[in-house]
Amino acid sequence: MPPPPNPALYQTSTFAELYRSAFKAFAHREALVASGAGPRLTYRQLEQQCHRMVRCFQALGLQRQDGIAVLATNRPESVATIIAAHLMGLVYTPLHPLGSEEDQAFILVDAQAKALVVDVQRHAERGLALAQRQLVPHVLTLGPAAYGTDLLAASSGLDGSDTVLDVQPDDIVKIAYSGGTTGQSKGIVHHQRTVVTSALQQLACWEWPEQVRFLAATPVSHAAGAMILTTFLQGGAVHLLERFTPAGFLQAVAAERITTTFLVPTQIYGLLDAPELGAHDIASLRLVLYGAAPMAPARLRQALDRLGPVFAQVYGQAEAPMTISYLRRDAHDLAHPERLGSCGRSLPGNQVRLLDADHAEVPVGELCVRGPLVMSGYLDRPQETAKAFAGDWLHTGDMARRDADGYLYLVDRAKDMIISGGFNVYSSEVESCLAQHPAVALSAVIGVPHPKWGEAVMAVVVLKDGARVEAAELIAHVTDRKGVVQAPKVVEFVDALPLTALDKVDKKALRARYWAGQARQVG
Incomplete structure (x- = not known):
């Protein structure tokens, strides 16, 4: 048997290398388009802006594997900041634009971020509040502000040519934080392997159109951001919808x-x-x-x-x-x-x-x-x-x-499963059944305390505009299709359901109304 080769022989690519390959392959194509009458950047222009930001980070003393948190909206400058962090091998942590100040402050400390980048067009007040806490050595702003360093101004005169950086395949690329729906947010550590695997699986298995013009309608700090690189690897354009x-x-x-x-x-x-x-x-x-x-x-x-x-x-x-x-x-x-x-x-x-x-x-x-x-x-x-x-x-x-x-x-x-009288009730199945009723626009099904059954099935329902229906009719609708165990025992009508920062129905908030003071808590 031959001697085992150096493990480096089998290491994966990096996010930085994949971005570089897209920049070189499609230099003159349109890459990034802002909302409305905002800027439209080619791959070459975006690449140059990213490398200017890298040089600005370096001038501040940031080094590979330092942490950088970004509080931004869907703007070209935000995307350039995130890509620059990847090119430099920084550990990127997104702050959700709708997150609370306390959650964002916790994340900055927990992730040991060395820099915070703030889009002051939309988050000037929150950025000031976080800057005043002095949680990070460097606060950078995307535009002029009364605090921090203006990243756009500081980087504008720097060299935009390619920077030679030592990003390694075993580097941490991102720490993403859970929404905190089950308590304190947890930092989820992703090395290069994870994000590269996801990008390659997207390319191989998703049914992309021949010409990719991708509209980022959710925050680039979260789901939409995962599709930027795969759009670029196909020479497509990312269009940004701010809201x-x-x-x-x-x-x-x-x-x-x-x-x-x-x-x-x-x-x-x-x-x-x-x-x-x-x-x-x-x-x-x-x-x-x-x-x-x-x-x-x-x-x-x-x-x-x-x-x-x-x-x-x-x-x-x-x-x-x-x-x-x-x-x-x-x-x-x-x-x-x-x-x-x-x-x-x-x-x-x-x-x-x-x-x-x-x-x-x-x-x-x-x-x-x-x-x-x-x-x-x-x-x-x-x-x-x-x-x-x-x-x-x-x-x-x-x-x-x-x-x-x-x-x-x-x-x-698993935490949404309701156990009522010893029977398992899956809330998603009840919600799907309610959605078949012509009056129902949206529903959330939760378990609420019951002295006999432990939990009773409750449906919180938003009706379509102009629709009217009695609770008894919806209960009978589910009973006929799913059986009496699955049917809600209580129906509450509301104008809107609470949503998390990621536009998911916030069942934790709904449950809190009914489980306060109970020895046993769900969710």
Whole structure:
């Protein structure tokens, strides 16, 4: 046998190398387009701006693997900042633009960030509050401000030529923080391996149109940001929508002939209910990726009827981002309506098993993952990391089943399962049933305290504009289709459901109303 080769022989590429390859391959194409009348940058112009920012970071004394946090919105300057961090090998931590000051301050300390970058067009007040806490050595602003250093001004006169940087394949590229829906946010550590794997799986398995004009309608700090590199590797253009509204989205698609986008279900529901939907030519759309939360099959059928066969579902989580599984466009087949409730098949490179509490494979169990997509662990939380990796699998917390054709179906989050009188009730199934009622726009089903059954099924319902329905009718609707165990015992009508910063229904906030003071808490 020959002697074992140096492990460096088998190391993966880096995010920095992938960005560089796109910049060189498509130098004169349009890369980044701002909302409205904002700037339109070619790949060469974007590359130069990124390298000027890198030199500014270096002049401040930042070094490879130092942490940098970014509080920004969907602007070209924000995207350039994030790419510059990747080119330099900094550890990038996004701060959600709708996060609280206390959560953002906690993240800056927990991640040991050396620099904070603030988009002062939208976040001047929050940036000032964080700067006054003196949590990081350097506060940089995207534009002039009464505090910090203006990154745009400081970098404008610097050399924009390529910088030779020593980014390594085993470097940490990102620390992403969970939304804190189950307590204190956790720093999720991703090395280069994770993000490169996700990008390559996106390229190989997602059904990109021939010409990619991607509309970033969710924050680039989160889901939309994961699709920037894969758009660039195809020579496509990223169009930035600063704030999602149905009318603004439809106008942007029509004006720029957008071919692909990513939306969360609540945004799709907003489009379907918008009076402007039929007033714009959006025939250019070829691929609408959706994910981040379950989508009611009844609403998905409505979306297919109104927008056509353009929908594909992505499934992942912060610990294994975006590409655990994928439901192709052709699987959104009304001849097989059951598949509209699926999150697709697992993608090549991932091992996916459904496991019980003893880590034995079962027909319905927790969806667990192995492979290079999986995080490295939680930052400085060895016990929580060990729990997430019990049995040498990543435990997603999602309960699922798999059919004979390999399609996965999420039946609920493990913590969203309601146990009523000893029976398991999956809230997502009840929500899907309620969505089939013509009066229901959106619902959230939770368990509430009950002296006899432990938990009772409760539905919090938003009705469509002008619709009227009695609670008894909705209870009977679910009873007829799902049985009395699954049917809500209580229905509450509200004007709107609380949403998290990622536009997901905030069930933790809903539960808090009913479980305050209880010895046992859910969620």
